[in-house]
Amino acid sequence: MANLHVMSGAGDKLDMPIIRTISTADLFTALRRGAADFWEKPSHYVLLILIYPIVGIVLAMWMNGYHTWSLLYPLIGGFALVGPIAALPLYEVSRRREKGLETTWGEAMNVLRSPAIGSIIALGIMLLVLFTLWLTSAQALYENLFGSSPPNTFNGLLAQIFNEPGGMTLLLGGSLLGGVYALIVLCTTVIAFPLLLDRDVGAYVAVETSIRAVLRNPIPMLAWGLIVGLSVFVGSLLLFVGLAVVLPILGHATWHLYRLLVEPASHIRQAPTA
Structure with missing residues (x-):
């Protein structure tokens, strides 16, 4: 029964959220509101936002020490793939601010007590699996073109990309491969985590709703993915x-x-029961 709850939510029937049609202008509305949330009380998130550059610096040092510069581009792209997991407290801050509730750091971390935490963990595991597959695929592409001995420095990686025959193939092929993984994540989780914080609908409905949102709004959603990737x-x-x-x-x-x-x-429209 616990597994069923994680997949389908707490109710007896599936809660199937209704999707609206939006335009690309709405994306900039969302960005403006997001920036307003961030600047309202940025000191509340200092600990959270420092995680990102610290992790990035650690990864750069790791690559420099263990000569894994070939994974630099996939790791940067990986921030976009696993970002929805790290952003959970931020969704909670926006949700609470919307309701006029306290938005302290402690309140933001209450997201860990969400009734939908099981479903959130399930989707988080899915993203981590996709991230691992992305790194594995990227490494396989590199080794297929240049062998199993990566460059020792960042300049060595740039020299391979721009001076050796397989460089452009690596750049273009890697970008295409990363785009496929990013599209999968976009379709399955673009609004899945905020939906689960708002309603305990279960992992299945959260993913299904994200897919419907992308299918109903393909141009704005692809534009959103591009905005995220470039940012x-x-x-x-x-x-x-x-x-x-x-x-x-x-x-x-x-x-x-x-x-x-x-x-x-x-x-709400509910799916009929058998």
Whole structure:
């Protein structure tokens, strides 16, 4: 029964949220609201936002020490893949601010006590599996083109990409491969985590709702994925320090995107039971 709850939610019938049609202009509305949430009380998230540049610096040092520079690009892209997990407290801050509730750091971490935490963990595991598959695929592509001996320095990686025959193949092939994984994550989780915080609908409905949102709004949702990807890339420059601002704003904005995409809980259609 616990596993069933994780997959289908707490109710006797599936809560099937109603999806709205949005435009690309709504994406910028979500971003503005996300930025407003971030700047309202940024001191509350200092500990959270420092995680991103610290992790980035540690990864850079790790790659420099163990000569794994070939994974630099996949690791940067991985921030976008696993970002929804790290953004959970940010969704909670936006949710509480929307309701006029306290938005302290302690209150934000109450997300760990969410009734839907089982479903959230299940989706988090899915994202971690996708992240692992992405790194494995990227490494396999590199080794197929250049062998199993990666460059010792970042400059060595750049020389391989721009001077050796397989460099452009690695760059273009890796980007295409990463785009496939990013599209899978976008379709399955673009609003899944905010939905689970708002309603305990279960992992299945959360994923299904995200897929319906993308299918109903393909252009805005693809544009959102592009915004996220480019923002993460820009934020990763200068030792990932920009991620301390970029990712929190994107996290808050995702909550507001969810609000724009999904009808409130009072507008529910239930799937018929067998």
